[in-house]
Amino acid sequence: MQEENIRKMTEMADTVIKDLPTLNILLCYLLHRVDRPVETDQLYEIAMETEMISYFSYQDSIKYLTENGLIDIGFNREGKECFFIKPKGQACAEQLKSYAPKSCRDKAVLVALKYFARLKYEQEIKIEYIPSEQGCYINVRCIDSKYDLMDMKLFAPDLEQAKLVGRKIMLNPAGFYGKIIDFVLSNEEVTYDLTDN
Numbered sequence: 001m002q003e004e005n006i007r008k009m010t011e012m013a014d015t016v017i018k019d020l021p022t023l024n025i026l027l028c029y030l031l032h033r034v035d036r037p038v039e040t041d042q043l044y045e046i047a048m049e050t051e052m053i054s055y056f057s058y059q060d061s062i063k064y065l066t067e068n069g070l071i072d073i074g075f076n077r078e079g080k081e082c083f084f085i086k087p088k089g090q091a092c093a094e095q096l097k098s099y100a101p102k103s104c105r106d107k108a109v110l111v112a113l114k115y116f117a118r119l120k121y122e123q124e125i126k127i128e129y130i131p132s133e134q135g136c137y138i139n140v141r142c143i144d145s146k147y148d149l150m151d152m153k154l155f156a157p158d159l160e161q162a163k164l165v166g167r168k169i170m171l172n173p174a175g176f177y178g179k180i181i182d183f184v185l186s187n188e189e190v191t192y193d194l195t196d197n
Helices: 001-011 020-034 041-050 055-066 088-099 102-124 159-171 173-186
Strands: 071-075 081-085 125-131 137-142 148-156
Touching: 001 081, 001 125, 020 041, 020 055, 020 071, 020 081, 020 088, 020 102, 041 055, 041 081, 041 125, 055 071, 055 159, 071 125, 081 125, 102 137, 102 159, 102 173, 137 159, 137 173, 148 173
Parallel strands: none
Antiparallel strands: 071 081, 125 137, 137 148
C-alpha cells in the first residue's frame, strides 16, 4: 500500500508533459495569453524555463503547429523571426484549454510574463559590478529614453553579495526606484529636542 502511494506521488511530481496534443494546446494557449508575436528563441527559452517541456517534444509540437496552420512564422518590426498565433490556434487555445492542466497553463503563463518583464527591466536598468580592493561596487543606472533617471553606486563586501543585491534590484526595478524617490521626497530634517535647554 505504501509503495503504491509513493509511486502515485512520484508520478504526480513528474510534471514533464509527454502527451503531444496536450503540449500543442499549451503552446497555443501560451501564445494566445501573451497576445503578441514571440521571437522563436524566446518561445524556446520560455518553454525550457517551465521545466515541463523536453527539447524533443517542443520540436515535435512546433512542427505540428506550423504544419497544421495553428501558428505561423514571420518577422517582427526588428526583423527577428517570430511565432504568430493564427485564428485556428486561437480557437484551439480558447476551446481546448481545459485539456491542458490548469497548473501547467498557470506555470507556462507565469514563466512567460516574468521572462518578458525581465527583458523590459534589462532595457531600463543597467547594473555593473566594479571590483575594489575592499569589496565590490554595484553601479545601478535607471535609464529613460534620453536620460539617466538615476545613477548610483552601492557597496558590497564581495562580488557574490554584490550580485545578490543586483538580482534583488532586478526582481522589481521600478519598485526599487520608486522606494528611493519616495524616501527622498519624504525625507525630513532631523529635529532636536530643546525642552531641557
